[in-house]
Every structure is written in structure tokens, then in C-alpha cells.
Amino acid sequence: MKLYFNIEYHTKNGERLELVIDDKDSTLRNHAMFHTENGLWKCEVDFFSKTINYKYQLKDEKENVLREEFVSHHLNFPHNYKEFLIFDEWNSKNFPENYLNNKILKNKLHQFSQRKISVLKKHTHLFRIEAPIYNPDWEVVLIGNTPSLGNWSYEKSIHLSQTDFGIWETSVDIPEIQLIQYKYAIFDTKKGKIIDIESGENRSTDPNQQKDVLHIVADHYFRFKSYQMYHDAGVAVPVFSLRTEDGFGVGEFSDLKKLADWADKAALGIIQILPINDTTATYSWTDSYPYAAVSVYALHPQYISIESLEYDLPKELVDEYHAKKAELNSLDLIDYEKVISAKWKYLKAVFKTEKEKIYKDRSFKKFIKDNEEWLLPYSAFCVLRDKYNTPNFKEWKTHKKYIAGKIAPFFSVKNKDYDASMLHAWVQFELHKQLQNALDYTHGLGISLKGDLPIGIYRYSVEAWTEPELFGMDFQAGAPPDQFTEIGQNWGFPTYNWEAMKADNYRWWKNRFTALEQYFDAMRIDHILGFFRIWRMPVSATQGILGYFYPAVPVVSEEFKARHIPFDFERYCKPFINDEILSKYFGEETFKALEFINKNSDGTYQFKEEFNTQRKIVDYFKDKAENISEKLISLCANVLFLTEEKNGEIVYHPRFHVFKTESYQCLSDWEKKSIYELYQDYFFKRQDYLWKEKAMEKLPVILNSTDMLICGEDLGLVPDCVPEVMDELGIVALKVQRMPPGNLPFYNPKNAGYMNVVTASSHDSSTLRQWWKENQALTQTYFNQQLNQWGKAADDLDPYLAEMIIKQHLYNDAMLAIFPIQDLFAIDEKLINSAMHNERINNPAVFPHYWRYRMHLNLENLTENLEFSQKISNWINDSGRG
Structure with a gap:
């Protein structure tokens, strides 16, 4: 066949178009195009198939791809x-x-x-x-x-x-x-x-x-x-927060069906949940943090329903099980440790009793075969974690370094760890079936499920063990200071080695999205800014304030000279300490601080070698009753510039909010001015092109591997290039009313364009009712300016005010309006939680935080409350989101 391609595209001098045909064997064939009148580019191709996949590329004279x-x-x-x-x-x-x-x-x-x-x-x-x-x-x-x-x-x-x-x-x-x-x-x-x-x-x-x-x-x-266009409304609630009459103290995958029943009556078309991957590291409450998964594939055992298994509990455990179930389900908040301990006890009992039948199950065998690539390392990891009582594989007596050939025997019948490995594989099999069953039911009602993709991986996870070359294990990821915390956030996750991931065309990410796509119709990418640049800290730091953007265009020595800044490494890159600063930090306890610092000949001080990083200070005070560590840690951050080794040279990054440090205040006025100008250039001018380039390298490749609707959590210090890239790639942005871009006090949902998700609260914020009482002056401004109400704001968020806020988010052009379930309860005084302090899911300023929120109402009762559901349904249908 002869194919004659024509496309109108206006190029600049030196630019040209190429046609790239993707053959059936995935080889790419490039065909040069020629330019004719009116900006039309043409190409003639001989072709021998009845179907074709192709795309166009824009190149320059040096064969660089400028756009595709x-x-x-x-x-x-x-x-x-x-x-x-x-x-x-x-x-x-x-x-x-x-x-x-x-x-x-x-x-x-x-x-x-x-x-x-x-x-x-x-x-x-x-x-x-x-x-x-x-x-x-x-x-x-x-x-x-x-x-x-x-x-x-x-x-x-x-x-x-x-x-x-x-x-x-x-x-x-x-x-x-x-x-x-x-x-x-x-x-x-x-x-x-x-x-x-x-x-x-x-x-x-x-x-x-x-x-x-x-x-x-x-x-x-x-x-x-x-x-x-497609418009919809949804409810956001973590699976662990779901409460049912016959629950086990925590939400389970099977409870999603009951949530879908209520959502259907309320005309809500989307259910949004938090990450559901296994976070079991220590079996303690710190594992409740859903963004620190030990596997990006495995599902969390806490979500399994014992009663939905194909096999019965041993008779001798039935009474005990029901007693434990009643005890845990009566709690206002999740008791993570009791829940996970009990579930494992009953899972092990069922597995031990029914082992022979389980091993003969053809569906189980097929599940193992289909998922062996991740399931075998995960099962072996779990066995070794439990054997050595730590997920830190560096502390294991065996298998500290992952070698596939030495792990394969864990799935061998003759291996002493075979049963233990199969237990974890079987639990994953049952979790998969239960989630798939809930998903099929939800889809049957026309309701979609939106998941959540954590930006980082846990430092002691299966992925860090099996493919450490893909991660920056010597660094930690986090976030710069924001409205949640003045010292920034340190998530403890290793950073990504993007160059290694790029080498195999982002296979790791594609596999991850493929796995998620089994269950989810849409995906919220947590901290999508991490695909542009990440905020990273050395492992010696404990606070996010000692981080810097990576990648970044750093400050080099020549810049200090060009700006006539008298750079001195000791003065600029080490904590600046003098008597005045010591007195400000420690007051009457200054004598205690002298144990950790030495005095210099010029009257300043420096930390002793054994205490010269935040991590060293934390480790020293770990078991000490008398504690001035917080002040010492803060003093450790009193620097002007952070250092990075790049291509064998030392380069520099201004410390975030450098102008707020005591070190900065002790500079001369002209030094302050020069460093401030350098700071502004570093943070707000020089990085945008680089960050856009890095995002466009990886995001199109990764996102084209999935059919899920992609939403990006783009909150925080957002570079100018982020909304530009998200728009170009069709990524839906997030607009939280209390976290507006720029210097506005609030974001007005009526200004939302189509490619947005609007919401009043998030899992990282307080709920509407809590927020209303946090800052009376801010609430008053919101009451008058955003809600257009006269007079003094009420002390509490009355249901009619909550209704106004919900409607603000429904009646606009945004594709999606999604509400935390706690904020929906706020519209009905009969449904509000009297224990309002229990409603918050997470507080980013507190780490580690106990993620233990539970709905205070049973889903069965909620579904029976037709008046409440009808009220929401009426609003949604009237707003055109039904």
C-alpha cells in the first residue's frame, strides 16, 4: 500500500518533522518529511499491514528531538x-x-x-x-x-x-x-x-x-x-477507616461494597482511598503509615476478611475470634497492633489446618505463577523479616544482599522456609480475590475506584533489597518547610536513581502502574513534584530544613566571586555559633550545650566531631532522660549553604529560608543583600527549565503505560513549570481550598478549570469542623470573603455553612469534586462526630503519626439514612455531576 501523510505544523528555521512508525515487532522506523506551502509537511511510505501505529517528532539540525x-x-x-x-x-x-x-x-x-x-x-x-x-x-x-x-x-x-x-x-x-x-x-x-x-x-x-x-x-x-464533558463527585475515605456492624476493628476490602452501596444512593461516582500496600515492618503502630510500604505490589494483610476466606476457622478458635472481633469493633479508633496481631493469628491457624487443600488449589498455583516476579522476593522478605525481627536487611544474618538464585528455594517444597513463604503468598492471593470481588461489585454500580501512589519507597522494603541500584540509598526524600511544618518534612525514603531507571525505559515504573491498574480506574500521584525534582537530604540529617532540590542548577564557587560574596566554607557551610546565639537557643541551660561544642580562637564555636550532624545528636540522646537534643538539632541547621559533590567538585545550595537564620542575621548588610539575591535566583528563576526537562523525560513514557485517569497532588512549593507540564500531559491537578497557590488566603472553587479535582480538605489537613476552630481570625476572613456572609462567624461550623462549602465545590467546571467523608457528615447535625478530635487522619507536622481514624458510623446505618443520601444526591444531580 501507498500511504501519503500530511500534517500542518509550523516550524522555525533549522527544524523539521519526522514520521516514526512503530512496527509490529516494536522496532521504530523514521521517515523524513518535506515541507510544502502553508506549513504543510508531507511524507510517502510503502506499507504492508492493514493497521498502523505512528507518531510525529520535531527535530533540529543536530538530530535532537525538540518535541514529540x-x-x-x-x-x-x-x-x-x-x-x-x-x-x-x-x-x-x-x-x-x-x-x-x-x-x-x-x-x-x-x-x-x-x-x-x-x-x-x-x-x-x-x-x-x-x-x-x-x-x-x-x-x-x-x-x-x-x-x-x-x-x-x-x-x-x-x-x-x-x-x-x-x-x-x-x-x-x-x-x-x-x-x-x-x-x-x-x-x-x-x-x-x-x-x-x-x-x-x-x-x-x-x-x-x-x-x-x-x-x-x-x-x-x-x-x-x-x-x-465528564464531571463527577466522589468520597474520600481510607479503607482502614471503614466501619461496619460485623467489622474487626479496621476496614476491610469487602467493606468497599457497603461503601459503594451508600455512594450509589448518594449519586457519588468515585471512591478515593489511600495506599493499600503492605507496610508491615515492625508489627507496631508505626506501621500504620500507609506511605511506607514494604512492597509496592503486595496488599496489606490488615484488609483481609477472615470470614470471607474459603476455609473456616478451627472450631476451637471460633468463640475467641468473635470475642476479639466484638472488642476491636467497639473501639472509636483503630488499635493497629491488636488488629494485625489477631489477624495473623487466625490466618496462620487457617493456613496450618487447610494447608494441603490450599497447596492443591489450581487458582492459587496460577496466582503464584502469574506474580512470581514480585511474590517470591516479597514472601522471602517477610520470612526473613520475621526470622530476624527487623525489616532492615543489612542486619539479617543471611541474605543481606539479594541474590535471585539464593532466594528461589524459598518457593521450593524441600526448603525449611517453604510453608512460611507459602503462607505470605496465600494471604496475598486471598487479598487479591477479596479486593477484586469488591471492585467488580463497585463497578457493577457504575462507581469507580481511585487509588493513591506514594512518591517514595520505604528504605527497608523489598524493592530497596532487590534493586538497590535504582535508588539513592545515601539520601532521604522529604519536603521543604510549608504551612504544616517550619522545619520541613523528612520522610526517610531513599531518592530515585532516575538515570538507572531511564536506562531500561522506566521498566520499574511501568510494572508498578500495571499492577495498580488491576484495581484502580484513577490514580492520585502523591507529590507529583517528585517527578520534576525531589527535596533530598543526606542521611546525616533528620530535619527537612537541611535538604535541597535535586536535580538542581547549584551555586558554584565562581558565582560567589561574581557577586562579590566573601565566601568562607567554615562560616557559610558550618553551623554559625557565638555567645549571643547560644544564649538565644539555650538560655540558662547554655552550660549544658558546652559539652557538645568547642570554642574557636575568634570566640565562635563549632560542634565536636562526635556531635556534628543531626543524626549523631539524635543517636546520642536516644536513651537519655535529660534532653536538650531539639535545641542542638536546630542549632545544627544554622547554616547558609548546603554542600553537594558533583563531578568531583563541591557545589552549593542555599539553605531554605536562609534569611531567617541567626547565621544570616549576623552578616553585614551588603552580604545579606547579595546572598538574598542569590537565594531568589536559585529558588525562583534558574531551575524551571531543568525541572521541566526532567519531568518530560520520564512522565510521558510512564503515564502512557496506563489507562488510568491520572491526578497529580501538586501542593507545596510549586515551580512555574509544573502546571504547564501537567496541562500538556493531561494530568488532573488538585485544588484544596485552604492551600491556594500564590499569596491568596483561599482558593475559590468557582475559578477551577476542567482539569482539576477540587476539595475542601485532604487526609493531611484537619477536617472542616476542626479547621473552623483553629484560627478565629482566618475563619472570620473565610466567613466574610469566601462564603460572602455578614457579621461574626459562628464558633462552630454549623451544618448550613458546611452545606455552602460543599456546594461551592460542586457547582464549577472542575472534572471532579471529591470530599472526605468527615466533611460530608458535617452537613447533618445528627451525623456529626461528637468526638471531633478523632476525625483527623494525619498531621504532617507529627512524625511518626498514628494513622487510626475510624468512621464513627456503621456503613449499614449510613446506607439506611435515605434523607442524608438524598440530600447529597440532589446537589450532585443538580450540579450536573450525576
Whole structure:
């Protein structure tokens, strides 16, 4: 076949387009294109298949790829033609057909009618538009300026067939010799008429008088109006927080079905949860932190339902089980340690009793075979963690270093650890079945599940053990100071070795997304800024304040000279301590501090070698009753610049909020001015291009591997390039009213564009009712300016005020409005939690934090409360999100 490609693209001098065809064997063939009049680029290709995948690239004179399409074109060719003239347009990731072509829409329209089209030999044009439409009663039709296209008559419109999800096609014989102008429109099959036509200028294509040549008009981006787009509302609640009448003190996967029953009555189309991966490191309450998984694949055993297993508990444990169940389910908050201890006791008892049947289960055998790549290392890790009472593989007596051949025997029948390994594999099998069962039920109600992808991995996880080369184990990830904490956040996670991940085209990330896609229709990427740059600290630091951006364009020695800054390593890069600072930090306890510092000849002080890092100070005071460690740790951070070794040289990063340090205050005025200017340049000017470049290296490759709708948590110190990249890649942004960008006091949801999720609170913040009482002055401003109310704000958040806030988030153009379940309870005084202090899920300023929130109401009672559900349902339907 002969394929003639045409695409309009305006280039600069020295730039050119190339066509890249992806053959069936995944080899890429590049074809040079030539430029003609009116910015049109052309290319002729001989091709030998009835289907093709391809994309366009923009290159410069040095063969550098300046830009490329992130989403490939896909065409099928009718068998009765030998030549095809293809008219394309650049396919952007942020076209609606690309970000709407996801699992959420496919789930909601799982019964869409797929039809083939007949392309007759006499047909001159095939029109193709990518337009995922969320309303099952709508179809795409075509009208145009020629008699064969109906002369713009709605009654003579040409119906397109949906040949694949969101792909609409029709072939037409257009004999007229004139410029063809046309538009697509939406036809309502129930009303039997066109209800709307796309906006903007007419589309156009050329006439075709060539025999045996088919013009393929491959259009993108149906020009949707706001009401034609997918809008939805949802509820956010961690699985562990779900409460049911017959629960075990913690939410379980099977409880998602009861949550879906209530969501269905309330017209909520999405359930958003926190990460559900196994975090079992020490079996203590610190494992309640859901963002520190010991495996990015394994599910958390706390979510298993003992009563939903295929096997019964041994009879001698039944009474004890029910007593323990009643005890744990009566608690207001989760007792993590009791729950996980009890569940493992009963799981082991069932496994021991039914072991022979379990080993013969063909489905279990298949699960092992299908998942062996991650399941074997995970099971071995769990066995070794329990054997040596630590997840820190560096402290194990054996297998400190992962060697696949030495781990393989854990799944061998003759191995002494075989039963223990199989126990963990079986628990994963049962968890998978229970989650899949809940997901199928939820999908049956037309409700989607949105997951949460942690940005980091736990330092002592299976992944850190098996593939340490992919991570920066000598560093820690975190976040700079923000409204939650003045000292920043140190998550303790290793950073990513992006160069190593890039070497195999981000295989690790693709596998991770593939695993998540089994269960989720949408995914919230935690701290998406980490794909642009991460805030990293050396392992010697304990506070996030001693971090710096990586990668970054650092400060080099020559810059200090150019700015006439009298750089002195000891003065600028070591904690600056004098008598005045000592007195400010320690007051009457200054004499105690002298044990940890030495006095210099110039009257200043420096930390002794054995105490010259935050980590050394923490380790020294670990078991000490008398404690001035916090002040010493803070003093350790009294530096102007942090150092990094790069290509054998030392480079520098200004400490965050350097102008707030005592060290800075002791500088001369002209030194302060010069360092402040350098600080502003470093943080707000020089990094944007680099961070955009790094994000665009990895995000398109990774995100193109999934059909999930991707949402990015883009809060905090957000560089200018982040919203630009997220928009270009069709990533939905997060807007939390209390965490506005810029210097605004609040974010107004009515200003939200379509590619946003709006919410009033998050799992990291206080709930609406709690926040209302935190800062009276701020609440008053919100009451008057955001809610447009007169007078003094009430001391408590009354239900009518909560209702106003919820409605603010429903009535706007944002794609999604998702509410923490605690904030929904706030609209009904009969449903609010009297123990308001129990409602917060996490406090980022407290680490480690105990994640133990439980709903104070049973899901069964909530579902029976028809008045409450109907109230929410009415708002959602009225706002166009139903």
C-alpha cells in the first residue's frame, strides 16, 4: 500500500518533522518529511499491514528531538484500497480524547456499542474523530457544506459509528469539486435530533477526484462544551477507616461494597482511598503509615476478611475470634497492633489446618505463577523479616544482599522456609480475590475506584533489597518547610536513581502502574513534584530544613566571586555559633550545650566531631532522660549553604529560608543583600527549565503505560513549570481550598478549570469542623470573603455553612469534586462526630503519626439514612455531576 501523510505544523528555521512508525515487532522506523506551502509537511511510505501505529517528532539540525507526540496515532485501512491520503493534526496528550480515554469512562460505559463500518469502493473520504462521550444516549454526527454532506442541514446529518472506545468513523462519497467544510455534532438518540454542534471555526479538507485513493481525515479533539464533558463527585475515605456492624476493628476490602452501596444512593461516582500496600515492618503502630510500604505490589494483610476466606476457622478458635472481633469493633479508633496481631493469628491457624487443600488449589498455583516476579522476593522478605525481627536487611544474618538464585528455594517444597513463604503468598492471593470481588461489585454500580501512589519507597522494603541500584540509598526524600511544618518534612525514603531507571525505559515504573491498574480506574500521584525534582537530604540529617532540590542548577564557587560574596566554607557551610546565639537557643541551660561544642580562637564555636550532624545528636540522646537534643538539632541547621559533590567538585545550595537564620542575621548588610539575591535566583528563576526537562523525560513514557485517569497532588512549593507540564500531559491537578497557590488566603472553587479535582480538605489537613476552630481570625476572613456572609462567624461550623462549602465545590467546571467523608457528615447535625478530635487522619507536622481514624458510623446505618443520601444526591444531580 501507498500511504501519503500530511500534517500542518509550523516550524522555525533549522527544524523539521519526522514520521516514526512503530512496527509490529516494536522496532521504530523514521521517515523524513518535506515541507510544502502553508506549513504543510508531507511524507510517502510503502506499507504492508492493514493497521498502523505512528507518531510525529520535531527535530533540529543536530538530530535532537525538540518535541514529540506522547500519544500515538492508530489507523485501520479498508482492504479494497491500495492508496491512502492521510490528513493528520498533532496529537496532544491534553486533547480530551486522550485524557478522557481512561478506565473511569470505560467502566461507566462498559456496554458501549461497537460497530464496524463498510467503506465502499466509490467512497472518497473516511472521517475519523476521537471523542469519548460519557452519555450513552449520544452519538457523533457529521454535517457539511456540500450536498453530499447535507448542505449544513441537521436533518441530513451523517451518523458516525463507534468503531472502538471513543473512536467514531464514517466513510462518504463526496463528488463535489470544492473545498469541503464540515463540523461534528452530538445527536441524542432518545430525542432523535442534534442537540449541539461543536464550536469554533469550520473544519476543512480537500476534495478527492482520484480513483482508488481514499482520503482519511484523521481528526482529533471534538470541541466539547463544558456540559458535554465528564464531571463527577466522589468520597474520600481510607479503607482502614471503614466501619461496619460485623467489622474487626479496621476496614476491610469487602467493606468497599457497603461503601459503594451508600455512594450509589448518594449519586457519588468515585471512591478515593489511600495506599493499600503492605507496610508491615515492625508489627507496631508505626506501621500504620500507609506511605511506607514494604512492597509496592503486595496488599496489606490488615484488609483481609477472615470470614470471607474459603476455609473456616478451627472450631476451637471460633468463640475467641468473635470475642476479639466484638472488642476491636467497639473501639472509636483503630488499635493497629491488636488488629494485625489477631489477624495473623487466625490466618496462620487457617493456613496450618487447610494447608494441603490450599497447596492443591489450581487458582492459587496460577496466582503464584502469574506474580512470581514480585511474590517470591516479597514472601522471602517477610520470612526473613520475621526470622530476624527487623525489616532492615543489612542486619539479617543471611541474605543481606539479594541474590535471585539464593532466594528461589524459598518457593521450593524441600526448603525449611517453604510453608512460611507459602503462607505470605496465600494471604496475598486471598487479598487479591477479596479486593477484586469488591471492585467488580463497585463497578457493577457504575462507581469507580481511585487509588493513591506514594512518591517514595520505604528504605527497608523489598524493592530497596532487590534493586538497590535504582535508588539513592545515601539520601532521604522529604519536603521543604510549608504551612504544616517550619522545619520541613523528612520522610526517610531513599531518592530515585532516575538515570538507572531511564536506562531500561522506566521498566520499574511501568510494572508498578500495571499492577495498580488491576484495581484502580484513577490514580492520585502523591507529590507529583517528585517527578520534576525531589527535596533530598543526606542521611546525616533528620530535619527537612537541611535538604535541597535535586536535580538542581547549584551555586558554584565562581558565582560567589561574581557577586562579590566573601565566601568562607567554615562560616557559610558550618553551623554559625557565638555567645549571643547560644544564649538565644539555650538560655540558662547554655552550660549544658558546652559539652557538645568547642570554642574557636575568634570566640565562635563549632560542634565536636562526635556531635556534628543531626543524626549523631539524635543517636546520642536516644536513651537519655535529660534532653536538650531539639535545641542542638536546630542549632545544627544554622547554616547558609548546603554542600553537594558533583563531578568531583563541591557545589552549593542555599539553605531554605536562609534569611531567617541567626547565621544570616549576623552578616553585614551588603552580604545579606547579595546572598538574598542569590537565594531568589536559585529558588525562583534558574531551575524551571531543568525541572521541566526532567519531568518530560520520564512522565510521558510512564503515564502512557496506563489507562488510568491520572491526578497529580501538586501542593507545596510549586515551580512555574509544573502546571504547564501537567496541562500538556493531561494530568488532573488538585485544588484544596485552604492551600491556594500564590499569596491568596483561599482558593475559590468557582475559578477551577476542567482539569482539576477540587476539595475542601485532604487526609493531611484537619477536617472542616476542626479547621473552623483553629484560627478565629482566618475563619472570620473565610466567613466574610469566601462564603460572602455578614457579621461574626459562628464558633462552630454549623451544618448550613458546611452545606455552602460543599456546594461551592460542586457547582464549577472542575472534572471532579471529591470530599472526605468527615466533611460530608458535617452537613447533618445528627451525623456529626461528637468526638471531633478523632476525625483527623494525619498531621504532617507529627512524625511518626498514628494513622487510626475510624468512621464513627456503621456503613449499614449510613446506607439506611435515605434523607442524608438524598440530600447529597440532589446537589450532585443538580450540579450536573450525576
